[in-house]
Amino acid sequence: MRTHHKSTVLAAAAVAALSLGLTACGGGDSATGAKDAGSASASQQGSGSGGTGTTDNGTAAAGTADQTAAKSGSGSTGGSTATGGTGGTGTKGSTAAGSTSGGKTSAKAPACAYGDIKVTAAKADEVPTEHIVLTATNTSGSACTLLEYPLIAFGPIQTAKDIPAVAKSKPAAPVVLKPGAPAYANVRVSLGGVHENNKVVKSFNVNLFAADGPAEGSIVVKAPAGGLAVDEAAAKTGYWTGELRNGADEF
Incomplete structure (x- = not known):
């Protein structure tokens, strides 16, 4: 046990x-x-x-x-x-x-070249004809600037007399042309009447300014019907403007 x-x-x-x-x-x-x-x-x-x-x-x-x-x-x-x-x-x-x-x-359109512009001429409403109005129309697709005044040659470009510009017609700023827009320049072609220095012009050349001087190329402008009696010694041109202005463009 x-x-x-x-x-x-x-x-x-x-x-x-x-x-x-x-x-x-x-x-x-x-x-x-x-x-x-x-x-x-x-x-x-x-x-x-x-x-x-x-x-x-x-x-x-x-x-x-x-x-x-x-x-x-x-x-x-x-x-x-x-x-x-x-x-x-x-x-x-x-x-x-x-x-x-x-x-x-x-804000700064390039200078118009001769291929951008079409120039036509019309006689002023006066007898005898002493002035013509040049109309420059922008035919390009973009804006360009018309500098200074038209460089006009009433005869062969190499020998024609330079047509001086009238200072009082200069605008405050160069004209900027939109596509299709016009600008104008008043031009004196003679002192009127018959003069021994007058010559009949059927067409003439217009050149434009570039930024650094005369542009390349020129525009051939047809004279109004009947031609123009031109006295190169008396001829003067106004600056390009957006519209013709009384006083400034009268000379």
Whole structure:
């Protein structure tokens, strides 16, 4: 009976020891699992907040760079918007520069060339004829500037006398002709009546000014019906103007 009781006690002690061992093992696994779960949760929270977690160094660096770029306005989206808005190198800046540059260009039309202009002549309403009116019409597709006055040759270009301009007829600014628009110049051809210096002219040449002097080429102008009695010694021309003006264009 004593032997049986001792065996029973030893068996009970072994079972108790085994239970304690299993409990200790189970407790260790639970603690480790909780710790791992907490670390994983912290890692997920760190990644979701812009990469400030300690688990993934690459994610943290990228998150920090994005935040820095966002604050400085140099990010791919924020930077483009901010740069364009401030007019530095974005769309607004380019548009403003284009507008300024475009304004300057359109305000100054190039000088009219002989191929841009058609010139006609008409007698003034007087007897005998002492004056004609030249009309220059822009036949090109773009605006051009008529500089100074018509360079007229009543005869061969190489030998014809230069016809001087009347200073008082000079406008305040050169005439800019839009496509199809006309300009005018009053021209004295003689002092009237019969004179030994008069010569009959059926056509004559008109040249234009360029920015640095007479332009290349000339325009052949047909004289009004019956021709013109021209005295080169008495001939004078007015400047090109947008319209003929009483007083300034009378000479």
